[in-house]
Amino acid sequence: MPTFAEIETSKDGGVPILLVIVTHLGKRYRYCIHETSITFDGEVYEKVALQVSDIKKTAILKSDDITVTLPRTVEVAQLIFPTVTQHPIRIEVRQTHEGASDAPLLFWGRVVTGGLTKDRNSVTLTAKDLFFQREKANSRRKFQPGCQLLLYGHKCRANVARSMVYTKGQVIAGALYIDVTDQGTAGTSFRGRNLAVTEQRQFLVGSSIVIGDKRYETERAPTPSATAAMPRRFRFHVSASDVSEISAFYASVPAGDNVAIIIPNCERTLTCCDEIHRNHLNFGGQPSIPYENPVGKINT
Template sequence: MTYASREASTDASSPVELYEFRRGGTAWRYTSGAQDASYATYAYVAVPMKRGSIEQTGEIGRAGLRITLARDVEIAQAFIATPPSEVTLLTIYRQHRNDPETVAVWMGRVLNVEWRGSEVELNCEPVYTSLQRTGLRRLYQRNCPHVLYGTSCQASAVIYRVPGTVVSVAGVLLSVPSAAGYATGHFAGGFATWAANGITEKRMIVAHNLDVITLSAVPPGLAVGDTIYLYPGCDRTLATCAAKFGNSANFGGFPFIPTKNPFGGSPIY
């Protein structure tokens, strides 16, 4: 029998759902069935879990999905303090016992996690919500609107990053000796990256003074002696773009906008 015929059958159906979570190059795979399952050579571990209904609505932003698991499931551990820096993708597959045909019934990402006693609830949104993003983002403004180190900025993150070794960690404060050789605030507005359990974590740098780096949130998995990469920040002005990055050719702002409004009430422009 085909998947469609078993899905519509009143007595031959035996549905099993497979949940694949991905973050960077790491994946976690679970099944809501009573026994472990396999699909595409991957093993899916059976864990107690439940989900809300998958709905087809006219409003994409409201077609979210909530998944409830035991709070000790590994996928939820990265959300205990703050959400991980990389997006956690989720794909839900559905199949029937002893049937090789498997279909993907839902795709999206995990937004956040809510802790409820012995359980944890994952709040997810479908991939279609990306269609709601603003298409035209450029404005007539003095400062540059480009994402730092992005495709429009074209400044090389690899060239300007500074490697270092963490000598102390105290909440959001780090001591990185290699940062002391740069002017105060050189890395403010940039970000720091490091490897933790095979995943590249990232946090924004909100302040920099000598060897002290202040992050926007507690760095998960970062310990004394770890290697860290510091990426300089940018205040989006033409002067900084030229002096700090030598990248004025790709400056996206309009720094020479007249300060006086030609359509104002003054008869003299």
């Protein structure tokens, strides 16, 4: 096991390599800023004329928006030009070094705008940080009150099959509605939480939905749409084209087979790790660290 001093200095060894992963409809495009293409963790990262704007983090791990510029000739550029995709695009930026076995996460976000540069030789993607699933990428990332591990990553060890929620969905008036069910409980209770309280349902923010054999990314926090018969009903916001696709799928299956699987996000707390993901033994934070240090200043 490495010593504290080794952890503090290990990030300085070797030539730095920036890894950029673009995800669209479950497919990952991998690029790197390095002298040559590389293989990391069993995956090939293509060397391209890639530029990433400065990544600035705040004390709560949230980053400012970043811009990624790629040659127009790379495959991922087809998502922007000549036709812009209607499905969410995710960008993940990690940094590693030659000879290193880990690659801490610098940025994880969703593309909000994209287009060609003035010379029309490159495409730019502007991404907004989704800090709910961030893993803090500095030398002290293992010593934070909240968990900083990437959800469902190899260090987090949360199991998607154990965390996911099997439920029913339906499309009404062009919108997707899902009842976050919990068999054996009544009212708004779900895995010990009262979903009528905003703070108790933050794990739904940034969640994904699996319907049929496709996975859909939510665009923003679900909207409570409870009825007397369905007290845990929420409207999940996906793109209009996704809603049309889901509606067509539900119409093609027998009645009662309108299954929707929710893959929940995480609040980075020990409570959420235990209640929602049943993974408290692998919690990556130090919840006993006080919010204020002995001299009265906030720990960040």
